[in-house]
Amino acid sequence: MQGFALYPFDPPSDIAALRTDLRAWLAVNQLQGDLVARANCWVSFDAGFSRALGAAGYVGMTLPARYGGGDRHPLERYVVIEELLAAGAPVGAHWIADRQTGPLILRYGSEEQRERYLPGIAKGELYACIGLSEPGAGSDLAAVRTTARETAEGWRINGQKIWTTGAHFSHIMLALVRTEEGSERNAGLSQLLIDLATPGITIRPIIDMAGHHDFNEVFFDDVLVPHGALVGERGQGGQQVTAELGLERSGPERYLSSHALLVALIDAAGADPDPAVATLIGELTAEMWTLRQLSMSTAAKLAAGEDPMVEASVVKELGNAFEQDMPRRVQAIVTSGWDDPDDLAKLLRALLIASPSFSLRGGTREVIRGIIARGLGLR
Amino acid sequence: MSAARDMLCDTASAVFTEAASVGIGPVEDAGFGLLLVPEADGGFGGDWGDVNAVLWIAGHSVPDLPVAALILSGLGDVDPALHAAATVSLMAGAMGQALTLSIDHVNTRQQFGRPLGKFQAVQQSLAVMACEVRAVEAAAAALAARLDATGGDALAAGFEIAAAKLRANRAVGVVTSVAHQVHGAIGFTEEYDLHRVTVPLMRWRGTHGNDAHWAQILGRQVAGFGGRGLWEAMTARDA
Structure with a gap:
């Protein structure tokens, strides 16, 4: 760390205009009703707002245009995010898909996964959750025990995730699972992209101390997902997750x-x-x-x-x-x-x-x- | 960082090493009083980014020499707020040195059969300290960028001067107390170098505006912006 240098924040376009346009858009499209929802606004769910924001080009901004994205620079997206948060806009529905899951699918996903999921994410219509924590694996993610066995038909998943924010309104989960039988710690973990409508998945709410329903428990009972659900490299899930957490x-x-x-x-x-x-x-x-x-x-x-x-x-x-x-x-x-x-x-x-x-x-x-x-x- | 600033920093490091034992003379002789004077007027033509870099090194290695006053003397009679701005850079440098000394000490000193740095309690304390140091470094660098964007106008950069000096003042408590705590008794001696940066830090916290001074100025300015106006004013000031 050099003691006297900041990395220059230098987006490629006119940031003042980007701010002005977005503020004008928010003045028309952001409901001012629920004050408390505006505090802690990145967990405030409003699918209508997310869809409108996507239609206006403010979701999936950095994704390539061929997947429905905006082809914008990451620092342009940064400016949009800080404006949305400063205004207390209800960005919770698309938040995880936009911040994490979309970029991760672009980086590690197959062409089929990109074409299938990224356009919906960029529209502000497809929501995602992150399946990391389990009853025995919180800070220590290498202790994950949910298993996925490769069979002729696809991956068979058994186990449980917990503290999964937004699972109840999400369409997909990016889950960290143990794909190698008998493996220990980070070796043998992989990431699977799971359609939450798949039979065998049970989602139960956990009400938090504020009385809100953000968390969930998610149970997998012999859930079958296609071979194509694997994201990135088999056995590299631990490393992929570490990189992903750095982004957030x-x-x-x-x-x-x-x-x-x-x-x-x-x-x-x-x-x-x-x-x-x-x-x-x-x-x-x-x-x-x-x-x-x-x-x-x-x-x-x-x-x-x-x-x-x-x-x-x-x-x-x-x-x-x-x-x-x-x-x-x-x-x-x-x-x-x-x-x-x-x-x-x-x-x-x-x-x-x-x-x-x-x-x-x-x-x-x-x-x-x-x-x-x-x-x-x-x- | 530009090649010119790299050279400037190399020069500053060498001159300050000499000045550490003989006093401010070599710093004057090297022409640091001309750092901010335009080239057309026979000066170095440096900017506040240069000043921040040089004072960071000064705060690190010669915190007791009046290097900031020397640099600002080149501008004649300046707004006192610019002295506060310069002090933030000195504080960032001195805090960096306090952190370096602390890390070196805990990686060397052994107790219970292992270096202090292997104990989680010590690690967590130093992580907290490092966050404060990084915050002050960022405040100093961002303030310098704002001063350069406003042509060194203390009034136009008033928000940033107040915010940066206040943030630096508020970091002094954590930085000095953690540094001394992890050093143990050796850090409290006249012989060991730690006090050469921690005592200046304590002094600077009250110089050119203490917490109450800058918090009032900043708080009243922000009250004038209004709640939503704070964000609009802050983003409008991006360099």
Whole structure:
């Protein structure tokens, strides 16, 4: 890590125009109804919004045009994502398909898989979930035990996934499964793209402590999928997943997902704020501005084909801390009560309750710090 | 990084090594007071990206010498906020050095039969510290880019100066405390180098605007933007 250089964020087109167009589109197409859904907005499901966003060309932006994508630069997509999050747009339906599954199918998938799935993803109509965690495999993904046996008809899958976000509305799951009988740890794991309408799959909701249904348990009982469901190389699933997780750590969602609360705090403070509130707004803004610089630099590095695993983990660690700290500090200073009906109180309550999950999803705080420590040359 | 900046950094490193034992003289003689002076006026014609790089090295190796003041003296009577901006770069460099010393120490010092760096508790602390260091480095670099985009106008870069100095101030606590904690008693001695960067960091936190100063300025500016206006203002300022 060179101490005094940021990787230049240099998209190929007129970014100001891209922002203006998208803001105008959002002014017409984003429903302003549910305030709480706008906080933590990347888990807010709205299929109608996702379809409209896809039709406007803001989903699958980096996918090639021959698969229905926009042929746009990754940093143009980055700008669109930060605008959507800052506006609190309900991007949860297509989020995982757009951010992870689409790019992964493009990179590792067969031609048949690309033609079959990518156009639907780019339309904002085909949704995906990620089948990694199992009852015995959380942070330790190499402990995955769900099996897929190759037979004459295809892969036969047995086992269970858990904590699967969005499985109940998704069309496909990209699952990490053990394809080699008797294999241990990362050897013998592969990724399969599973149509969730296949017989033998049972999806059960897990209601979270906020009363929301995002998580699920997914059971596989002798589920038969075609040979063509294998994504990438047989036995390389562990490595493919590690690369995929790196992609999801440094995005603007790590510091902008609860931006609605900062907006509400500033609006409630008014143009001539109380000094203590001004101090808090200043401190939160300084943190957010810094995180944005780090996230943009990391995105630029990713777009240039480098592998900023450590920088991406730094963004996640700092972003999680910021987003967990913000509701606590806002609550410490405002007069809104727990059950008050004003915007600030509602957002505050929702984010205080949601915030424990921030340093769990996408790699726990302890795992992320371990990755950073390894990057420092410790361990 | 450009070849010209590479050369500048090599020169700075060599001159600062000499200055570490004899004082600011060699830095003056090498012409660092002319770094920001335009070439047309007989200066080096450097930009704030150059200043950030040079001060990062100064913060790393000669934090007690007035290198920032020397560089800014070339511009005559400047807005005090530019001294705050320069201090952020010094702080980034000093924090980088505190991290380097800490990593070297925990990889060398053995207790319970293995290097301290093999203990997860130590690893997790240093990861937290490294995040703070990286944040300040990013703030310093982004501030320099904004100053270059505005022609060094402290008023036009007021948002970034406030945000960067405030962020740097807020990192000092974690960086100095983790660095000293992992060093143990040796880090608290006059002989060992750690205090040469941690004491300046403590000093700089209160120099050219402490937390309360910049938080008020930034908070009031943002209140003027309004809730949604913050995002619009921030993105409109991208270099």
